[in-house]
Amino acid sequence: MxxxxxxxxxxxxxxxxxxxxxxxxxxxxxxxxxxxxxxxxxxxxxxxxxxxxxxxxxxxxxxxxxxxxxxxxxxxxxxxxxxxxxxxxxxxxxxxxxxxxxxxxxxxxxxxxxxxxxxxxxxxxxxSPRLGTQFKLPVEVLPFGSHHVFNYLTDLSLDPHFRVNADGQYLLTDSANYIIDVDISEVTDLKALGDELIQHTGIVEHGLFxxxxxxxxxxxxxxxxxxxxx
Missing domain, CATH: 3.40.50.1360 (Rossmann fold)
Incomplete structure (x- = not known):
């Protein structure tokens, strides 16, 4: 450390x-x-x-x-x-x-x-030689309908998980949204994924820069x- x-x-x-x-x-x-x-x-x-x-x-x-x-x-x-x-x-x-x-x-x-x-x-x-091999991709989502977004990410085979705080509650961002972390280690076209995610209703932003x-x-x-x- x-x-x-x-x-x-x-x-x-x-x-x-x-x-x-x-x-x-x-x-x-x-x-x-x-x-x-x-x-x-x-x-x-x-x-x-x-x-x-x-x-x-x-x-x-x-x-x-x-x-x-x-x-x-x-x-x-x-x-x-x-x-x-x-x-x-x-x-x-x-x-x-x-x-x-x-x-x-x-x-x-x-x-x-x-x-x-x-x-x-x-x-x-x-x-890292390739994004997603060391870190999950954070996806910021609106709380309203967030479980439907979760199901959408599951259908994309991204193994989503809601991020929680120390109390086990859903973590809130500064704009009062949730974070869903997803696994992109098997994704070959990250630009295409990013474009698809940002167009899905309920997703505010993703962590691909x-x-x-x-x-x-x-x-x-x-x-x-x-x-x-x-």
Missing amino acids: MMVNAGKKNAALAAVKLIQDNMVVGLGTGSTAKFFIEGLAEQVQQDQLHNITCVATSIASDELGRSLGLHVVALDETDGIDITIDGADEVDPQLNGIKGGGAALFYEKIVAKASKKNIWIVDPSKQ LGICDTLIVGTEPTTILNRNN
């Missing part, structure tokens, strides 16, 4: 160095993004960065940023985002990824789509930086 955390922190601090004054910065969600938010706040507090505006991808990241003195605003209060720094749960060699382990995939994708550049920060364990990441920073020592080939 110490090595994993060291990798997360290495990647996060490397990303902090890419932030320049007057940027609008998207704050990701999750344990790796937390290291970035803390590092960015430290740079602001040390007066290394003077005019940074932040947009958060979750309530947790919003609250953390504000508690550390960052200027966090709502997405609609900006004209756009210069750069978003976020983690990922699994990343393939083409820099496609699965996100949503922190149940923030819906807001994360909205912020990512509003960003000029998306940088993902990961420890080496998140790299295809063609979104521009740069991947892997927290090796020294860090490894990979750019997506357009």
Whole structure:
């Protein structure tokens, strides 16, 4: 665990160095993004960065940023985002990824789509030869009719499971939706799957982030930086 955390922190601090004054910065969600938010706040507090505006991808990241003195605003209060720094749960060699382990995939994708550049920060364990071999795909669904969506995902042979919290209750996202985690390890065409899922009534969003990441920073020592080939 110490090595994993060291990798997360290495990647996060490397990303902090890419932030320049007057940027609008998207704050990701999750344990790796937390290291970035803390590092960015430290740079602001040390007066290394003077005019940074932040947009958060979750309530947790919003609250953390504000508690550390960052200027966090709502997405609609900006004209756009210069750069978003976020983690990922699994990343393939083409820099496609699965996100949503922190149940923030819906807001994360909205912020990512509003960003000029998306940088993902990961420890080496998140790299994978093929998406779905290490991590389930989160699907965010409306509570109303969610069991019918569950049955639809079952018919697709995706072995769905509702995500539950520590109390055994259905986990609620920041937008008060449910998460159904599905197994895509046998799916060969992920783009086709993503297109099908998003068109099904009751599905709000899925955690396939295809063609979104521009740069991947892997927290090796020294860090490894990979750019997506357009």
